[in-house]
Amino acid sequence: MAAGTDTDAGGGGRELLRSLVRAQRGRLASAVLLAVVAVACQLVPYLMAYRVAVELVTEAAPDGGSLIRYAVVALVAIAAGTALMGGALAISHVCAYWLLYRLRQRIAERVSVLPLGEVTRRGSGGVGKLAMEDVERIEVFVAHMLPDAVAALTVVAATTVWLFVIDWRLAVAAVAVVPLAMLAMRHATRGSGAWVAQWHGAGMAMNQAVTEFLHGIKAVKVFNRQTDTVARATDAVRRYVDSETRWGLAFLPGGAAYFTIMAANVAVVVPVGLWLYRDGAVDVPTLLLFLLLALGYTGPLTKLTGYSSQLRQVRFGADEIAALLDSPALPDTARRAPLGPASVELADVSFGYTPDRRALDGVSIHAEAGRVTAVVGPSGSGKSTVARLVSRFFDVDAGSVRVGGVDVRDMAVDQLMDTVAVVFQDPFLFHDTVRANLTLGRPDLDDETVHRAARAARCHDFILALPQGYDTVVGERGATLSGGERQRISIARALLKDAPVVVLDEATASTDPENEIAIQQAVANLATGRTLLVIAHRLSTIRDADRIVVLTDGQVVETGRHDDLVTADGTYARLWADATTSARWSLGASDERSGARG
Numbered sequence: 001m002a003a004g005t006d007t008d009a010g011g012g013g014r015e016l017l018r019s020l021v022r023a024q025r026g027r028l029a030s031a032v033l034l035a036v037v038a039v040a041c042q043l044v045p046y047l048m049a050y051r052v053a054v055e056l057v058t059e060a061a062p063d064g065g066s067l068i069r070y071a072v073v074a075l076v077a078i079a080a081g082t083a084l085m086g087g088a089l090a091i092s093h094v095c096a097y098w099l100l101y102r103l104r105q106r107i108a109e110r111v112s113v114l115p116l117g118e119v120t121r122r123g124s125g126g127v128g129k130l131a132m133e134d135v136e137r138i139e140v141f142v143a144h145m146l147p148d149a150v151a152a153l154t155v156v157a158a159t160t161v162w163l164f165v166i167d168w169r170l171a172v173a174a175v176a177v178v179p180l181a182m183l184a185m186r187h188a189t190r191g192s193g194a195w196v197a198q199w200h201g202a203g204m205a206m207n208q209a210v211t212e213f214l215h216g217i218k219a220v221k222v223f224n225r226q227t228d229t230v231a232r233a234t235d236a237v238r239r240y241v242d243s244e245t246r247w248g249l250a251f252l253p254g255g256a257a258y259f260t261i262m263a264a265n266v267a268v269v270v271p272v273g274l275w276l277y278r279d280g281a282v283d284v285p286t287l288l289l290f291l292l293l294a295l296g297y298t299g300p301l302t303k304l305t306g307y308s309s310q311l312r313q314v315r316f317g318a319d320e321i322a323a324l325l326d327s328p329a330l331p332d333t334a335r336r337a338p339l340g341p342a343s344v345e346l347a348d349v350s351f352g353y354t355p356d357r358r359a360l361d362g363v364s365i366h367a368e369a370g371r372v373t374a375v376v377g378p379s380g381s382g383k384s385t386v387a388r389l390v391s392r393f394f395d396v397d398a399g400s401v402r403v404g405g406v407d408v409r410d411m412a413v414d415q416l417m418d419t420v421a422v423v424f425q426d427p428f429l430f431h432d433t434v435r436a437n438l439t440l441g442r443p444d445l446d447d448e449t450v451h452r453a454a455r456a457a458r459c460h461d462f463i464l465a466l467p468q469g470y471d472t473v474v475g476e477r478g479a480t481l482s483g484g485e486r487q488r489i490s491i492a493r494a495l496l497k498d499a500p501v502v503v504l505d506e507a508t509a510s511t512d513p514e515n516e517i518a519i520q521q522a523v524a525n526l527a528t529g530r531t532l533l534v535i536a537h538r539l540s541t542i543r544d545a546d547r548i549v550v551l552t553d554g555q556v557v558e559t560g561r562h563d564d565l566v567t568a569d570g571t572y573a574r575l576w577a578d579a580t581t582s583a584r585w586s587l588g589a590s591d592e593r594s595g596a597r598g
Contacts, residue, residue, distance in 0.1 A: 012326065013318030020103065020138065021146075024095040028146065031095070034088035035147040039154045041081030043162075046292055048074040053285040088147045096143035100135055106325060107131045113329040113413075116393035129203060130324060134317030141314045145307050152300035152307075159297055163290070167282055170290045173272040174265055174297055181261040181298075185305055188254025202236075202243040209236035258305070262298040269294040330392070330413060337411040339404030339419065341369035342500035342531045344390055349399035351389060359385040361554045362399070367547070369500075372532040374542035376575065377551035383535045384425075386551075387505040390533060391422050403501060421499035427490035429481070434463050435470040438493050445496060457492035459485065505535045539579045548572065 021028060048070040055062045055070075111119055111127060119127065163171035209232055269290055276282045344367040352358040360382045367373035375383050388394055389401050392408045400407045408416050429437045438454065439445050450470070454460035462485055466472040474480050481489070494502055536542040543562040550558035550565070550572045558570050565572035 012322030013315045013320075016318045016322040016325070017138070017141070017315070020099045020142070023102070024099060024142075027091050027095045028142070031088045031091040031147050032150045034084045034091070035151040036154045038081045038084035038088060039151045040158070041077045041084060042155070043158060044077030044081075045074040046289070048077075049292055050285060050289040053288045057284045085147075085151070088151075089143070092147045093143045096139045099142055100139045103135050103138065103321070104131055107135070107321065110325050110327065110329070113332070114327055115330045115395065116388070118327055127324070130317070130321050133203070134321055137310075137314045137317050138321075141311070145310060145314075149304060149307050152303045155300040156297075156304070159293055159300075163293060163297075166289065167276075167286060169276060170269060170273055170282065170286070173269045174290065174294045176268055177261050177265045177298070178301065181258050181301075184254050184257035184261060186254075188251045188258060190254075198243050198247070202240040206236040206240040209233045259302065262302055265298055266291070266294050330395070331409065332413045333410055334412050335410070336415045337406045339406055339411075342404050342419070343367060343369040343402075344373070344501060344531060344533055345402040345405075346386065346389070347400045347402065349389065349396050349401060351385060351394065351397050353394075359554055360389075363551070363554065363556055364399075365549050365556065367531055367533050369531050370529065371546040372534060372542075372544075373547045373549065374534045374536045374545040375549045375551060376536045376539060376542065376572065378575070380553075381551040382554040383551055384505055385554075387422065387503045387533070387535050390501075390503055391420055392416055419499055420501045420503060421494040421497045422503045422505065423487070423490050423494050424505050426483075427486050429474050429486055429489065431473065431476045433468075433471050433473055434466065434489065437474060437489060438470075438496060440493055442496055442498075450496065453492045453495040456495055457488045459488035459492055463489075499530075501531045501533070503533045503535070539576055550575075 052067060052070050055066055163174055273287045273290055277287050346363055346365040349360050349363045351360045375386050377383050389396055403419055438450055451460060463470055534542055549556055552571055558565055558572050566576055
């Protein structure tokens with residue numbers, strides 16, 4: 001991640017922050033006004049202390065009633081200041097939570113229309129950090145930093161004016177340390193843009209590593225790789241800590257000098273004040289007032305400096321959020337084009353996930369409407385890429401993908417999603433009820449329609465056996481169901497979507513024989529009256545397909561029906577021979593185990 005300087009970086013983030021503030025400027029103005037009045041109230045006790053000092057020094061017999069009044073005024077001012085600041089923070093929090101909601105909504109909306117490649121490149125951990133941690137920092141900026149910073153600035157400005165009105169010589173003594181402190185802070189924050197960039201990048205890498213570890217925890221345990229995966233996640237956390245530590249150490253010399261100098265203003269005010277008092281230039285009340293104000297003068301400045309450091313972090317996170325929100329969406333014509341028969345055609349398609357490596361090179365496939373077309377090939381041949389391009393998770397580099405005779409880039413994205421249903425190899429189920437997962441595309445369906453689809457997908461019986469039937473919550477990513485059960489639910493979901501084109505991406509690749517039979521029956525019901533494009537791993541599941549397309553190294557090498565391709569003794573025949581040999585090995589192993597049990 002490249003780091004810019006403070007002067008040339010963050011334009012997108014600054015504009016994002018400005019737009020968020022503008023959206024709630026009325027409420028924020030009220031919060032700021034209350035904060036300013038609260039600060040004014042906080043200065044009243046100093047004035048009352050000054051009046052008490054004058055009364056005690058100048059009057060031979062101080063008026064007890066006046067002293068009590070001064071004390072009451074000070075207490076009322078303190079209470080009023082506290083209440084007003086509380087009101088300011090309450091209003092700023094309301095604004096901040098609204099902005100937090102709106103910003104996360106915008107992030108979700110943008111992610112939903114981005115090309116899948118852009119989301120994959122950023123990673124779920126990176127996007128999650130933007131949506132959670134960086135948005136939270138913006139919330140803190142609006143809810144706390146904005147009113148507090150205005151209040152602190154008001155204290156500094158009002159106190160400075162007051163000091164110079166009372167005695168310019170003592171005022172100069174009180175503020176003399178500030179320029180020196182600012183020079184120290186400038187040294188401390190030198191190169192902070194680069195430090196913030198490294199820190200932010202390390203944070204995103206840490207989020208990605210931890211998220212990946214949590215998502216893959218089952219595989220980690222099954223393959224007993226806890227040591228390796230924990231080490232990778234720990235290493236990412238350590239790099240984050242190291243980045244933050246190096247930043248802190250770089251800040252330490254100048255920062256320590258800054259805080260030391262700011263705390264030393266009393267050491268300047270006291271000797272200057274005593275010298276002026278000795279010469280009769282100031283009286284005791286004035287000297288006491290300056291001592292009181294000097295003790296509190298640098299506190300707000302220190303708070304402002306701390307906010308400036310936090311603001312750099314907020315701005316950098318806002319830059320990343322703005323970059324995500326400005327990322328180009330998948331182009332959408334928004335035109336619902338008239339479609340012909342529900343065929344699928346790839347015409348001379350070339351595509352690569354990276355510029356230097358093509359997944360498909362000049363591929364042409366025609367899946368006739370109402371027929372079953374299978375795409376097979378060895379691992380890495382480009383089979384799943386075909387499914388992703390038909391679903392328009394990516395756009396082709398060259399050639400075209402047509403559905404119903406229309407280029408998928410020329411139809412509205414929602415029309416394509418209505419036309420094509422996809423059943424993935426590893427279907428995703430939400431942490432919700434079975435019914436909610438089944439009716440994801442059409443939540444208004446009645447129970448009879450849902451049950452009919454579930455029966456057709458061979459999942460109705462096991463759903464009824466669940467503790468709450470269709471109202472059973474399936475857990476995160478469907479964790480309470482087996483892989484085959486999740487697959488059949490995803491097929492039922494595709495049936496309920498009732499799309500004319502269905503893409504099955506390795507639907508039976510990792511299922512046991514019993515589930516495979518149930519899934520094949522469900523697929524047969526799914527194929528009725530629809531165009532089925534099957535990305536197949538197990539060749540036994542597609543031997544009856546109307547057309548089989550064989551890919552090797554991203555190119556079509558054979559097409560035809562099963563018997564013809566086996567007779568041709570080409571790539572498909574070798575794949576089929578390997579598949580049948582593997583099946584015989586499995587059967588042989590099963591027979592041996594049966595004999596041992598006997």
